[in-house]
Amino acid sequence: MSAVGYTAVAGQIVAVTAGAPLLTGWMRQVRARLEGRAGAGVLQPWRDARKLLRKEPITPAGTGPAFRAAPALLVATTVVTAALVPLLSTDTPVSGHADLIVVVSLIALGTLALALAGLDTGTAFGGMGASREMTVAALVEPTILLSVFALSIPAGTTNIPAIVTGAVDEPARLASPAGLLAVAALAVAVLAETGRIPVDNPSTHLELTMIHEAMVLEYAGPDLALVELGAQMRLTLLLGLVSSLFVPWGIATTGSWAALAVALVLLAAKLVLLGAVLAAAEVFWAKVRLFRVPELLAGSFLLALLAVAASYFLTGAS
Template sequence: MRNTIGYAAVVGQVVVLAAGAPLLTGWMRQVRARLEGRAGAGVLQPWRDTRKLLRKEPITPVGTGPAFRAAPALLVATTVVAGALVPLLSTDTPVSGHADLIVVVALVSLGTLALALAGLDTGTAFGGMGASREMTVASLVEPTLLLSVFALSIPAGTTNVPAIVSGAIHSPARLASPAGLLAVAALAVAVLAETSRIPVDNPSTHLELTMIHEAMVLEYAGPDLALVELGAQMRLTLLLGLLSSLFVPWGIATGLSWTSLVVAAVLFAVKVAVLGAVLAAAEVFWAKVRLFRVPELLAGSFLLALLAVTASYFLNGAS
């Protein structure tokens, strides 16, 4: 019975991630539309777009190689595996022992690398430009992700993400410490950059010279484009879920019971919806920063993460 509930928790996390990601994107677009005085296309519009793309004929540009063809599936696969490892619903699953911080960040980075290689594989100017910019951003974002969560791992004594979340549930004072506040600020900026949101990138832009993520996927069409869009939506949901699990962990199941899993799923949807609404509202009032200012912003978030690690080390050592 215990193993059955544990595997159900893993499957539930993947299902919630895959099914809820387009809904989260539609919800954020709807919030933004309302704040801008527009009606909006509706929360289900991303699902309609995905269905339309899946019905179209796949087109592969002449001259592209395996990197271009494999990137969409690899992006979705790495996000699904990371979603199974990260404690979105439960900290006690059969795969919890493998959910190391470095493994999770490596899976996210692998999806980024796959898209960058796909952009280079097309041989187009925009694809190469977007891949270059994406890797520049990633070189600053990935260390920030590692350090911000590592700051929380010091008092927990482990880099296992479920153990960190479980420790935060039982010792909430860690989250209100200076290290916790610095870490949440650093991680929030890293999530914005990793998911190509304002102020680092504009997901709805049509100006080629300012594109980062969109420039890499201009050559995709049909089912491949549907996978790319779904992968990007899942990464946004995953990272917002990781942010909520680390800093608002209450409601996540620490034991194995059907009731706790259902409650955790409902609370996860609420927390991610609130974070998505806050992000969408902020994007209405924020402007995209100039491309040459993006490294300064990300370097600032890395400094916050480094300060969080330093503060956590000294505070944990003093205690």
């Protein structure tokens, strides 16, 4: 494997880690402008992280290893997933290990770590948030699996770099009924997985509605900085996954430095555009009632299932 492949892996990790707070700040800024406010600026998440890192970590009495290890585990699983998912290049040293099952399992592992941390606190809020989070995850993870699996049927493999390469060579796959159903299902799953409106509101602490925030209320200082960074990285990673699967043009498929540079620029442009669209949509969307969330996610699962069926029949007919 050439040096370009190793550079691509390192570039993906750096792009997700360093770019995640910037993407969050950009989305907050877009939303503030649309609401008629000035906003705190794109760099505000980095300022918040610096402030939290200077504070003393506080661990509630009675908590165990699950609470202490969850922030680091959340960030670590996201970093490994960022190395596997072809955000910049499909020709990397780890491309052969970037299987759909592995990627979704790593994402689920981070979710499970936070849920265990919420239960470990022994508080009512922690248990409530963990219960809600696992209810959402039980519907979200299968939806992500089926959505990408619908694209893997014509590719003949569940290896994500191979799926992306096939989509670049045959763009008609993405415009097929299976591709359109898959992108709709995956979009809803990403909103739920990252705790965005209409499933969850990342800026609220109302006990009747919050899901993610309820699990992390007991964190402070550097631990809270890691939790927030992990959540921002997951949002960046999943938006990057959506762009790689359904707008794959620009991703380097060869070991070329020029292609890698172009891929980095286009990745930033795609994330900026997707972040702006998501932030603008959240201004006009309302959060659905908590008891209606399973209905929404069940609908997305049905779309993913229809995408798999359509992909199977279309592939068989061809």
